[in-house]
Amino acid sequence: MSRGPRGPRKRSGPAKPKRVVTAEFEDDEDVDLRDTPEYRKRQAIIRIGTGILLFAFLSTSGITCIASGMSEKEEKRQQQEQQAQNPEAPGGASALNAEIERYQGELKKNPSDTEAHRLLGQCLVLRSKNEDPVVGLKDVADAQTHFEAVLQSEPENMQIWVGLGDVNASQNKPEKAIEAYNKALEQAKKPIDPKAPDKDSKQAESELIQVQSYMGLARVHSQIQKKYDDALADLDAALKINSSEAEAYLLRGRVQIARKQPEAARRDLGLAQEIALQYPPGSDEQKYILSQYLAAMKQLDPNSVITASPSATPAPSTPTAGNTSANSTSGNSTDPLNVTVGNQTTPGNASTP
Secondary structure, three states, X not given: OOEEOXXXXXXXXXXXXXXXXXXXXXOOOOOOHHHOHHHHHHHHHHHHHHHHHHHHHHHHHHHHHHHHHHHHHHHHHHHHHHHHHOOOOOOHHHHHHHHHHHHHHHHHHOOOOHHHHHHHHHHHHXXXXXXXXXXXXXXXXXXXXXXXXXXXXXXXOHHHHHHHHHHHXXXXXXXXXHHHHHHHHHHHOOOOOOOOOOHHHHHHHHHHHHHHHHHHXXXXXXXHOOOHHHXXXXXXXXXHHOXXXXXXXXXXXXXXXHOOOHHHHHHHHHHHHHHHOOOOOOOHHHHHHHHHHHHXXXXXXXXXXXXXXXXXOOOOOOOOOOOOOOOOOOOOOOOOOOOOOOOOOOOOOOOOO
């Protein structure tokens, strides 16, 4: 061993290069990237984002399923209503009978269910116009029993008073019918609290009841009592509330025919036709209005050839909605006021079943 100035000199090998570790840990197999703060932060953000997306997907799926189920129920309910309103359609009478049986079953379980009483009464009135007169009178009497049962606990129920008006008109009791319709109007005209959360729906129901009541009064005044001026006043009041009520123009046209006012009748019947042509093509409501328009125009001009529209053909005289005359008849009647078919009271007028 060589000796230096401060002692023996140590033998040493070549110096090893130092390993440089960069911030990115490149080419270092000994460093685990999962232990770095940046990696953990990135993973946390990914997990949070994934959770949010999963929650949004599940929420959207649930809402879609609920909406789909509600739409199917709504579509089924509307189909049942249309069949009930049109007993001559395929399955119509059976659908109406099924509804009556359903409400009867509900009342067996809960005899104090006022809504079931109301809907059952309206269905019975509807069915009474498509049955044998003797059987129909029994249905009307049963309907009156159900309506009166509701009045014991809900004396201000507007729909019940309209239903009783229809019942009394069917039984040819004009004074009682007028009293019931006026009761409905009295309740419908009561002021509505502007701060009520359901103000709009209450207003819409009030206007519907008023139109139905005025229409009922007009039928009693024109078809039973032959008081045409009173009927015209009632129809004017109904149209003031809803100027698009095609059936009001139809009835006013027939009243004008009875008053020997052909030009006024043509004007009103033409307005009914114009409104009907704005309905969805081929809809039951359009067919009903156009068929009634053709029947009324045929009575006004028996020798003329009249069409409802360039492509229209006479449709079956079957009403689909609203309250039509309790004393009207089907077919070609000699009385211009008896062109419509039956007293159609749609079950659930303002709130459908």
